[in-house]
Amino acid sequence: VVILAVVVAAAVVAVVVVVVVVVVVVVVVVVVVVVVVAVAVVVILAVVVAAVVVVVVAACSIVVKGTVLVVVVVVVVIVIVVVIVVLVVVVVVVVKVAIVVVVVVTVVVIVVVVVVVVVVVVVVVVVVVVVVVTLVVVVVVVVVEVVVVVVEVVVVVVVVLTVVIVVVVVVVVVVVVVVVVVVAVVVVVVVVVVVSSSSGSSSKLNND
Incomplete structure (x- = not known):
């Protein structure tokens, strides 16, 4: 159980570490992409502004009439507005994509x-x-095994005690019978001896 708890804890820690690493990597990638896009937008905007300034300066130096100058300025302003709108749209799209990526990665994690x-x-x-x-x-x-062993031991003890009791009873009965027989034999012998002695004494007295 202890080993299992250690293994589970290690697995959970590993998963947490992997999740943290994945989230950090995704955040870093998103930040880098946003920064790169922002830098690219600034650079493009600076190039466009510089180009517009060059064009305006050239137009002003070359064209003398006011109408042509106004047309050139209007075109330049339109170009600047279009470039800014495009750049804003690009930035918004990149930010939306970054948000979607972060949300998806977070949900997956x-x-x-x-x-x-x-x-x-x-x-x-x-x-x-x-x-x-x-x-x-x-x-x-x-x-169950212990109960079976105890029951077997009890059965053996009961059988042994029964056998011992039977043997003791038989021995006692045999001893009693033997004693009775011996006593009977002794009594018979004594009676016979007494009777024989009495008969002998009576015969001797009669002869005298």
């Missing part, structure tokens, strides 16, 4: 983290359930 956490939790729960069930089965098997 969140989904990955949630999936990993769910998988880790499921694995931990399954392992814990398997360990608990295994321990319960082992305990039940051990208890």
